[in-house]
Each structure stands twice: as structure tokens, then as C-alpha cells.
Amino acid sequence: MNAALGAATDFGSVLASVLASGTATASALDVLTTRHAYVAFALLLCIGLYMMIANPNLVKKIIGLNLFQTAIFLLFITSAYVEGGAMPIVPEGAAETQTFVSPLPHVIVLTAIVVGVSLTAVGLALCIRIYDEYGTLRTDVLRELLRDEGSLPEQPAVGGPEGGEADE
Amino acid sequence: MTGALALAVGSVASTAPASPVVAQVTAIEASLLAFVVLTALATALARDVLAAVIVFGAYSLGMAALYTFYRAPDVALTEAAISAGVTTVLLLLTLAKTTRIDHDVAFESVNLPAAGAAGFLFAGLLLTMGDIPAIGSPDAPIWSNPDVTQWYLTETYAQTHVENTVMAVLAAFRGFDTFGEAVVVFAGGVAALIVLHREVFA
Amino acid sequence: MTDAADDTDMTDTATDSEADASTGEGAAERDDAEPDLPPHRAVPRSGRLDSEERQGTPYTESQVIMPTVKVVAPFAFTYGLFITFHGSGSPGGGFQGGAIMAAVVFMIAFAFGIESTRDWLANTVVVALAVGGALAFAGIGLVPVALGGAFLQYDLLPIPVLDPVKYGMEAVEVVGIAPIVSGVLMGLFFLLARGFNSDGDGFGNGSLDEDGSIDEQQRDEESIDVPDATDDAAVADGGHADDAGRAGDGAVDTETASSGGDRR
Numbered sequence: 001m002n003a004a005l006g007a008a009t010d011f012g013s014v015l016a017s018v019l020a021s022g023t024a025t026a027s028a029l030d031v032l033t034t035r036h037a038y039v040a041f042a043l044l045l046c047i048g049l050y051m052m053i054a055n056p057n058l059v060k061k062i063i064g065l066n067l068f069q070t071a072i073f074l075l076f077i078t079s080a081y082v083e084g085g086a087m088p089i090v091p092e093g094a095a096e097t098q099t100f101v102s103p104l105p106h107v108i109v110l111t112a113i114v115v116g117v118s119l120t121a122v123g124l125a126l127c128i129r130i131y132d133e134y135g136t137l138r139t140d141v142l143r144e145l146l147r148d149e150g151s152l153p154e155q156p157a158v159g160g161p162e163g164g165e166a167d168e
Numbered sequence: 169m170t171g172a173l174a175l176a177v178g179s180v181a182s183t184a185p186a187s188p189v190v191a192q193v194t195a196i197e198a199s200l201l202a203f204v205v206l207t208a209l210a211t212a213l214a215r216d217v218l219a220a221v222i223v224f225g226a227y228s229l230g231m232a233a234l235y236t237f238y239r240a241p242d243v244a245l246t247e248a249a250i251s252a253g254v255t256t257v258l259l260l261l262t263l264a265k266t267t268r269i270d271h272d273v274a275f276e277s278v279n280l281p282a283a284g285a286a287g288f289l290f291a292g293l294l295l296t297m298g299d300i301p302a303i304g305s306p307d308a309p310i311w312s313n314p315d316v317t318q319w320y321l322t323e324t325y326a327q328t329h330v331e332n333t334v335m336a337v338l339a340a341f342r343g344f345d346t347f348g349e350a351v352v353v354f355a356g357g358v359a360a361l362i363v364l365h366r367e368v369f370a
Numbered sequence: 371m372t373d374a375a376d377d378t379d380m381t382d383t384a385t386d387s388e389a390d391a392s393t394g395e396g397a398a399e400r401d402d403a404e405p406d407l408p409p410h411r412a413v414p415r416s417g418r419l420d421s422e423e424r425q426g427t428p429y430t431e432s433q434v435i436m437p438t439v440k441v442v443a444p445f446a447f448t449y450g451l452f453i454t455f456h457g458s459g460s461p462g463g464g465f466q467g468g469a470i471m472a473a474v475v476f477m478i479a480f481a482f483g484i485e486s487t488r489d490w491l492a493n494t495v496v497v498a499l500a501v502g503g504a505l506a507f508a509g510i511g512l513v514p515v516a517l518g519g520a521f522l523q524y525d526l527l528p529i530p531v532l533d534p535v536k537y538g539m540e541a542v543e544v545v546g547i548a549p550i551v552s553g554v555l556m557g558l559f560f561l562l563a564r565g566f567n568s569d570g571d572g573f574g575n576g577s578l579d580e581d582g583s584i585d586e587q588q589r590d591e592e593s594i595d596v597p598d599a600t601d602d603a604a605v606a607d608g609g610h611a612d613d614a615g616r617a618g619d620g621a622v623d624t625e626t627a628s629s630g631g632d633r634r
Contacts, residue, residue, distance in 0.1 A: 031294070034303060035303055046287065047209060050282050074234065078238060093325075103317075117254055131265070250469045257476050261563050338463065364566050369560050
């Protein structure tokens, strides 16, 4: 634990030195002006991940999953963009003269959006079922209920043989 | 170990080529990106689930506008119809079927360990930003390699007589993947039926 | 608003729901069999969807939503069809068009009631769209295999006059993908609207209230009881009181969980 914390602080100091010294090819300001959508993608990814980890409500976890997915879509669409490019509707013979954005990442994203909605629907059906069965959508309460029902093993005792929810 | 990490970062940073100058951020792009990030933050921090769902609908609309700005109209149509339309409706139906507790506070408190983990991932992703080609730069590998995009753009009308290259790639050049995806959508419907113990959709 | 006449249990099949739709007109015999029908089921099921006799108790009293949807729905549906059919020349295609057509059905369901729309759009239609689309896509892909080529090799398709590649692609998009997407999305909507255990046994009361609001009244009554009394929920007190201190919903949920356990 201490080693991990030490590694984290070391990583933080290395990161700070790299970003501040300008030895990286693109300094921080350069990154913000030329790769702004990628920074937004990273932010959205982390917000979605935070929602999936931190919110105890199951429906909010699914919303976080959708946030995560749409951030990935933004990454693909941004990587397909070229300056001055037009929409990828190519009339006959126009491919040599005009610049178009690349259609290949668009195809990936189209497929992923539709698969994502069916995934969301199955997840929501599971939420309805869990609510109907246990009466709650919060994962911490669910954990307690499952533990009492016997589906989950008892939490290992921290402060004695009574079972340890004292630290909750 | 930290020395090795510093060496790795330094070597990565020094071997990346200098990016050419591309046009700076326009006002509309910056405002769309800011809108998207702000609505995502509001979704994450809203206490009431219904509020989170509604702000998520606004977020999806912002993303659809962003895709339109990046010249991806097919994707924007799909995102607007499916994410802003269907996903929001399905979430609202789930809320109607389960529960929604009224809360007094508008925003919930930030869970610091989770925020720390997400921040760690964000820092790691930022480290890689220097190596990705700038947005819109014409010497990204997707463009500089003539066998990738340029081939598809020139061959689409010649081989399929269809002007929409996205549809041509979906239905003709990569048609088998689309078949798999259609079957996955169908399987998603069947899976939802099984989860809710039904044999009919009604 | 529980469906007392609901017979779409686990043993229901597609033919049963067809019989469902056809006996909708003969509501008289159902009245004899089930005297305690909810009001919107007690009226005969013929005529226009928005007529008074078919609506019964209006799902929404809003005079803005219903005329707006009546005006907008045909145009939106036509736009969805246009996007599907013209997908080769402009942005669009099967996925977008299918999603828009499903969204039009959602709009109609919101304005005129999910039950009415469920009766109008029988389960057979939804299933036929989804299954038919999948079979059509697979069929169009397998015909070239039967003729000696590869899967989805369009130029071997036996289409007489037209260009086989372009119209094979159009067929896949229009007859294959759009029905699958629209059918599955509509089916998921009706499925999630019905929920689980729709005979009123679920905690969410099984369906939306008369005016379409989420039935949170029931929850609010129970949320007044604070969890100090819920030691019968079989959770040890220490951690659970902390849970309740943080937010009242955990306690409410275990309260209903214990009562739900009795009901099971």
C-alpha cells in the first residue's frame, strides 16, 4: 500500500515535470489548442468511469456506461476529421479533386451506437428485474441483502467474530 | 523504477514528430465541447436520477451537434435518433418501473477515491496526447497511407454506384460485420425478453 | 391501472396475441368474464385511436400534446422512410431510418397511451418486422452462395433489369436492416413499459399512473418511516443506520424488500 502510494506520488512528480518543462513535443497549451477534442474525450471517459465506480444507483451506472461509450465514439469521429474535408458523400469522379473526411471510423461508430443501445436495453431490463426481486437499486444495500440471503459469503470479520459491517 | 518511468516518457516525447500547424479552435467548436463536458459533469453529479437522465438527453444532443461539426452526418443522425431519443425513453421507462426518491439536494458529494482513480486515468491519457496527430492534420496515417481512405473514396462509386461511402462500406465492403451487428441487435431484443420472463413483446 | 384482463403471461404466444387483438372488438364477452376491467379496457376497441370511445379515460389531458403528435407523426414517419430509402445518395440508411420510425411510435405511445398503442400495434407486427428483417438480410446474403459465389456478393443476385450491386445494397438496407432496428426498438419499448410481473405485484405498481406520472406517491409515504424500526429487514443495525443516515432511499428499499419477501 505504501509502495503503491509512493509510486503514485513519483508518477505525479514525473508527470508534472514533463508537462512543465516543455521537453515534450507538444506543450500543454499546444495540446489544448490542437488536440482539444481528444482532451474532451479523455475528460468524458473519466467522467463516465467515475459514474460507473462511484454512484451506487444501478441506473446511474448504466448512464455512466453510455457516457463512456459516447466518449469513445468522439475519439473515432475526431480521428477521421481532416481540415477542409467535406462529408463523405462522394459523387462520381469527385474523389480525386475534393477532400473528404474518412468514412471508415464512421462505420465503426455507427455499428457501436446501435449495439450500445441494445446493450443498454438489456441492462435496464436487468435493473427492473433486480428491483422487482430485491426492492432496491443501490448496490450497497443489495450487497447487504444478498449477504443476508446467503448468496454472498459473509464479509471477513475485521473487528471480531460478529461479522464486519462496522467499517461501512 | 521512477527512473525507468522518466526514461520511457522522455523517449516517447522526443521521438514524436513535430506536428504541422493546423487551424486553431473555432468558437463554435469550443462552445460545443464545453457544453458537452459541462452536461456530462452535471449528469455525474446530479443527485436525482430523473435529472441525470434528462441532462443525459441534452448531452446526447450536444454530441450529435459535435458529430455534425466534424462532418459525420450519418453518425450524428444515428446518435440523435438512438441516444437522445431511444436511450432516454428506455431510461425513463425504467425509472417508471422502479423507483425514484425525491431528494432535497441537487448535487451529490464527490467520492474522492473514485475521482482519484478517474483523475489518474485522465493524467495517463493526457500523457499520450502529444503523440496523436493534431486534429485535422493531413499527414495522419489514415490519410498518408493511400491504401486506406483514398482507396475507399475512389473505389466506392466505381464498384457500387452508390454515393454514400458510409453506406457502401457498411453494406458492401464490410457487409458481413453489418450482418453480425443486425443479429446482435436482434439478440439484444431476445435477451431482454428472457430477462423479463416474457415470450411476446407486448 | 393494472391489467386485470391481461393474459400475456409466460404461456402466451404470438397466436394468442392475435386472438387478443381480434377479440378487442368483442369486449362484451370479456366484460362478462372479467367484471373489474380498468376503464380504458371497458370500451370497445374499434375506431380511430384518438376517438373518445377508444380512449376511454384519456392517458394525458394535455390538449397540446395530442394534436401536435397527430400533426407531426406522419411527417416524421415519412422522413424516416425517406432517410431509409435515400440512404445511398444522402446521409442516412437503414439504422437511422429504423430508429426514427421507432421514435415515431414512441411519440404516439406517449400521446395516446401505451396500452392503446400496444393494442393497435399488435405483437405480431413487431416480431414479424424483426424476424423478417433478419431473415431477409440472411437470405439476400445466401442467394449468391447458392449461385456459387461468396456471402453477400451482390453482382450474382438474379435481379432482372436493375443494377444488382446497387439494388442489392438497397434491399439489404431497406428490407433487412431498417425492419430489424425498428422492430427491436419498438419491442424493447413495449417490453420495458410492461416491466416484470405486470399484474401489479411489482414494487413499481406495474405501470404508469393515470396521468402518466411516475408513481412516487407510494414511495414517499414509506420514506417517512426511518429505518430505526427495520431490524426485521435482517440487516445488522450498525452499518444500516449509517446507510440511512446518508440517504433515506436505502431504508425505503429494504423496507419494501422485506414486505416483498412476505408477498413472495
